[in-house]
Amino acid sequence: LNFSAFVRNTTGSIQNVRTNLNDSTIFTTYQNIGVENAYGLSVFSNVNIGNKLSLNGGVDVYYAMLDNKLTDPLLAATNEGWVASGRMFGSYSLSKGWGLQFFGFYRGRQVQLQGSQGGFGTYSLGVKKDFNNKKGSFGFGAENFFTTSMKIKNNLETPTIDQYSVNTLHNLSFKVNVSFRLGKMSFDSAPKRRKKSVSNDDLKDGGDGGGQADATQTQQRTGGGGFTPGQSTAAKPAAGAAPAKVLAADSAAVVDATGIWNYTVESPQGGSGVLTITKEGDKLSGKIKNNQFNRENDLSVIALNGNELSFSYEVSFGGNTMVVQVKAIITGDDLSGNMAVGTFGTYPIQAKRTK
Secondary structure, eight states: OEEEEEEEEEESOEEEEEEEEETTEEEEEEEEOSEEEEEEEEEEEEEEETTTEEEEEEEEEEEEEEEOOOOOTTTOOEEEEEEEEEEEEEEEEOSTTEEEEEEEEEEOOEEETTEEEOOEEEEEEEEEEEETTTTEEEEEEEESOSOSOEEEEEEEEOSSOEEEEEEEEOOOEEEEEEEEOOSOOOOOSSOOOOOOOOOOOOSOOOTTSOTTOOHHHHHHHGGGOOOOTTOOGGGSOOTTOOOOOOOOOOTTOOOOOOEEEEEEEOSTTOOEEEEEEEEETTEEEEEEEETTTTEEEEOEEEEEETTEEEEEEEEEETTEEEEEEEEEEEETTEEEEEEEETTTEEEEEEEEEOO
């Protein structure tokens, strides 16, 4: 069990504000309101039952208080209340390469300056089969298959406006995934930097990373697990963020990559684990274990060129599979490089050999 708590004070927080222009028109815009305070608690748990079933999930709860600090009774607005969300991911290993994976997420009512946005939930179930020594896999899955639509109830309350609305989202889907690796995966010598662009990082996240995003955006964020409570969007590296500076590669260097390495990753959710590399003849093989999810994956396309080590492996969430690529330089018992996590971005990785 992991517990964390946070206190956040925000001045000039961006909130959507609605006013009535006339009897039939409501004008909606965004404004920097006065003060937003939040006090929250997060609980995360990871459980393994035997060697087949793995469960992990968490609950985030925080109390939000918003006040635009205006004195005009027609424009003054305050609101406060509890916001809660929860998520769970699980996997079950069957025989002969078969496995089950499921994911669920629910976000409760979201407190806004003028009223609230209703809660919603999403879930998925997938089946996967590995074959040809895990070089290939196929699977199928379904999302939100018990209901064909999701209804989000919203209410707006001001001295001049009283509005009730329902948004209906149709999220029933079925998926079929097929993958097979052909040949050797290539690694670029240096990931390309993204061009600098304008990013609105003033929207504040709650415990579940929902912030003021709409329901669809929030659902898309939850595929990989919730964000750390109290963390503002400005603190999260964007996808494709500039990787850490890597030491120079030397193809003539002679290093030993085998052993047990304790690693850490500087990503928004953090990360640590154990990297194990072995050698039989001239062939390298290994495994990587994520401490947060207590999940172990086989390494593939592993190569050592001088002092440069590169490898990749696959991870699955909610029936979706993505490839993680690592490229690093070995200096004695130290390893330093970058980890490219699917389409989410590239993050620095550091490791120390323990034996």
